[in-house]
Amino acid sequence: MDETAFRQARKAAVAHPCPFEKALLAGCGVCALAQRRNLAEREIVACRTAAAPLDCAAVLGLLRRNAAFALHLPHAEDRLTHAHDMKVQCGGLTGLRLLLADAGEAGDLHELVQAAVRQEGGLEALPYSRIMQSVAAWQPRRRRRQP
DSSP, rough: HHHHHHHHHHHOOSSSSTTTHHHHHHHHHTTTTTEEEEEOOOEEEEEESSSSSHHHHHHHHHHHHHTTTTTTTTTTTEEEEEEEEEEIIIIHHHHHHHHHHHTOOOOSSHHHHHHHHHTTOOGGGHHHHHHHHHHHHHHHEEEEOOO
């Protein structure tokens, strides 16, 4: 299946795509609302509700916007490579987890996002400088050498 046909089939099969799909597939977190499916020999993640992806997309958008310096990008609005997107998603979730663990909140992705939304001042008031330390520090797992 070519990439265009896959994207069309994915759009038809997934009503509510998960904004943190890459992080969930990489094992950087779990979500109670995530529903994994197979499509054309690939694994995709959908959300079981229509409202949750909106909050997750808002959090991910703010993480991307604030990550330009941590990723050494000249423009925050540039499209991210897969590796940069993984740093933002996995590192951002780690940073949120660390930040909200101080406040007694921890758990799956949906709980983290909801706790971030409930923070005083909302999502815009989160201390992104602390979260970006985790984004900058996140490293992908190393591939094993084949003998």
